[in-house]
Amino acid sequence: MGPYELLSLFxxxxxxxxxxxxxxxxxxxxxxxxGVINLAxxxxxxxxxxxxxxxxxxxxxxxxxLALPIAMVVGVLVTMVFGLVLEVTVMRRLYGRLLDSMVxxxxxxxxxxxxxxxQFGNSIDNIAxxxxxxxxxxxxxxYYELFLVGAAIAVLIGLYWLFTRTDFGMRARATIQDKETAxxxxxxxxxxxxxxxxxxxxxxxxxxxxxxxxxxMSPEAGTGFLVEAFVTVVVGGTSVIVGTLLASGLLxxxxxxxxxxxxxxxxxxxxxxxxxxVAIRLMPSGIxxxxxxxxxxxxxxxx
Amino acid sequence: xxxxxxxxxxxxxxxxxxxxxxxxxxxEIVGIVGKNGVGKTTLIKAIMGLLEADGGTVRFRGExxxxxSGHRFEGTPVESLADTVEQSxxxxxxxxGVLDTLVGPAPDVPANGRATRxxxxxxxGRDVFPELSxxxxxxxxxxxxxxxxxxxxxxxxxxxxxxEERATQDAGTLSGGQQQMLAIGRALVGNPDxxxxxxxxxxxxxxxxxxxxxxxxxxNDELGITILFVExxxxxxxxxxxxxxxxxxxxxxxxxxxADLDSRExxxxxxxx
Numbered sequence: 038m039g040p041y042e043l044l045s046l047f048x049x050x051x052x053x054x055x056x057x058x059x060x061x062x063x064x065x066x067x068x069x070x071x072g073v074i075n076l077a078x079x080x081x082x083x084x085x086x087x088x089x090x091x092x093x094x095x096x097x098x099x100x101x102x103l104a105l106p107i108a109m110v111v112g113v114l115v116t117m118v119f120g121l122v123l124e125v126t127v128m129r130r131l132y133g134r135l136l137d138s139m140v141x142x143x144x145x146x147x148x149x150x151x152x153x154x155x156q157f158g159n160s161i162d163n164i165a166x167x168x169x170x171x172x173x174x175x176x177x178x179x180y181y182e183l184f185l186v187g188a189a190i191a192v193l194i195g196l197y198w199l200f201t202r203t204d205f206g207m208r209a210r211a212t213i214q215d216k217e218t219a220x221x222x223x224x225x226x227x228x229x230x231x232x233x234x235x236x237x238x239x240x241x242x243x244x245x246x247x248x249x250x251x252x253x254m255s256p257e258a259g260t261g262f263l264v265e266a267f268v269t270v271v272v273g274g275t276s277v278i279v280g281t282l283l284a285s286g287l288l289x290x291x292x293x294x295x296x297x298x299x300x301x302x303x304x305x306x307x308x309x310x311x312x313x314x315v316a317i318r319l320m321p322s323g324i325x326x327x328x329x330x331x332x333x334x335x336x337x338x339x340x
Numbered sequence: 341x342x343x344x345x346x347x348x349x350x351x352x353x354x355x356x357x358x359x360x361x362x363x364x365x366x367x368e369i370v371g372i373v374g375k376n377g378v379g380k381t382t383l384i385k386a387i388m389g390l391l392e393a394d395g396g397t398v399r400f401r402g403e404x405x406x407x408x409s410g411h412r413f414e415g416t417p418v419e420s421l422a423d424t425v426e427q428s429x430x431x432x433x434x435x436x437g438v439l440d441t442l443v444g445p446a447p448d449v450p451a452n453g454r455a456t457r458x459x460x461x462x463x464x465g466r467d468v469f470p471e472l473s474x475x476x477x478x479x480x481x482x483x484x485x486x487x488x489x490x491x492x493x494x495x496x497x498x499x500x501x502x503x504e505e506r507a508t509q510d511a512g513t514l515s516g517g518q519q520q521m522l523a524i525g526r527a528l529v530g531n532p533d534x535x536x537x538x539x540x541x542x543x544x545x546x547x548x549x550x551x552x553x554x555x556x557x558x559x560n561d562e563l564g565i566t567i568l569f570v571e572x573x574x575x576x577x578x579x580x581x582x583x584x585x586x587x588x589x590x591x592x593x594x595x596x597x598x599a600d601l602d603s604r605e606x607x608x609x610x611x612x613x
Binding site: 214221 | 388
């Protein structure tokens with residue numbers, strides 16, 4: 038394998054890694070905080086993608102400069118409002134009820150798919166991938182893929198900052214660890230959950246906005262995001278940042294490797310799912326559980 | 341400072357507390373004594389707002405924090421209904437009229453609202469946030485008593501120097517006694533008007549219990565903070581309380597003054613000895 042091939046494989050890995058991270062964070066943050074799995078997560082991403090694509094075309098028709106960044110901001114905001122409405126009407130009744138939440142959000146997912154189809158048809162006009170291409174040897178990749186990698190890393194750093202360096206993050210972690218005591222310290226935990234859900238929705242919207250130029254968006258496109266996000270959350274466990282980062286790395290390797298070796302997305306996906314099954318067999322509480330028990334044993338050996 | 345009237349609490353359909361009447365004056369240290377399973381923790385949680393009251397009222401610094409109009413009305417005489425309307429209106433502060441009361445009952449002030457009004461709660465088994473650092477645990481207490489935004493870190497570190505030494509350590513790595521100090525410090529940082537303690541001596545070695553008892557007396561003495569605690573350790577009760585209520589089978593059965601507290605026999609009657 039020559040240097041170009043290695044570089045191309047590396048690109049493929051970065052691409053898979055960025056996709057897994059961005060597809061997962063919104064789902065992970067809601068799972069980590071409220072213990073519910075949002076099976077409509079893919080449709081949340083689609084709301085962001087549709088809002089971005091549709092507003093981009095309107096803005097571009099009007100000749101507005103910087104139409105794409107503006108449209109992406111619109112996509113994020115629309116998804117946050119969407120998340121807020123669903124939180125108040127449905128989600129807040131389901132916190133801590135994992136199975137009930139899955140049934141309810143699956144229903145939301147089905148309704149959303151049909152609504153999108155009724156309103157916008159089977160597909161909407163694409164956005165062209167912005168920026169040029171980077172070429173090396175026989176390979177070319179869009180610069181935009183590198184931008185997505187940067188965005189994925191920026192999102193993780195941003196979340197790390199939010200959860201470890203701000204008062205909001207501290208209260209959020211306290212609420213996860215002990216809701217009742219957090220309430221008796223003056224934390225309005227209902228509001229905390231609502232805010233977290235809106236942040237999670239905003240991150241889903243951001244993912245939709247960022248991938249709007251990369252994929253043709255159709256009412257079923259959410260499933261592709263959901264499957265990978267779901268697997269990554271399960272492998273990662275409850276810790277939002279560490280879990281998402283390590284699980285995306287762990288699953289991105291076989292996905293990129295097999296996709297590259299067999300030149301087939303399907304085989305890449307199969308390889309990823311096989312690794313996920315093995316990982317869950319070996320680490321039932323995900324990577325977070327493994328990290329936790331390692332920390333626990335280190336703590337005990339210190340005593 | 342705190343008035344509890346005819347408080348009743350149940351878990352589902354099982355009544356746990358009934359006819360609880362307690363008053364705590366400003367600056368007092370009042371104990372609630374009783375055996376395991378008589379409803380001590382339930383009572384302190386209901387006062388804090390972590391459990392909903394079925395009936396009766398909790399008044400804190402003159403404000404009703406339970407919702408009298410939300411309780412069952414069966415058998416309520418008409419004149420007390422009028423009182424209820426009045427109380428509920430005043431509970432929601434100025435500007436709210438009888439009309440609001442008729443439109444819908446004011447909800448209980450939840451635990452977080454009672455904390456910002458000045459209740460500092462120290463749960464049974466400490467319940468420090470194990471994966472937050474010692475300093476972060478203390479910062480969590482800053483929100484207690486919203487009227488006072490000057491956190492008392494100096495005071496807390498003066499009482500419990502170990503907390504300053506261990507500031508960056510995860511709270512879960514502290515010993516039981518240190519966690520109890522952290523739980524007290526966390527409630528103290530916000531400068532509460534009332535400290536509610538649920539069995540401060542439980543699972544802590546005797547020498548540390550002695551020290552914590554002295555610290556609590558100092559906190560009451562030097563900062564003027566009122567203390568209501570639940571306990572079944574005879575020594576702690578004798579050293580700490582100025583006055584006690586004895587609770588048995590879900591209701592207050594006796595009130596004990598200083599003379600009763602001096603007598604081991606009187607106290608032992610209400611404890612699992």
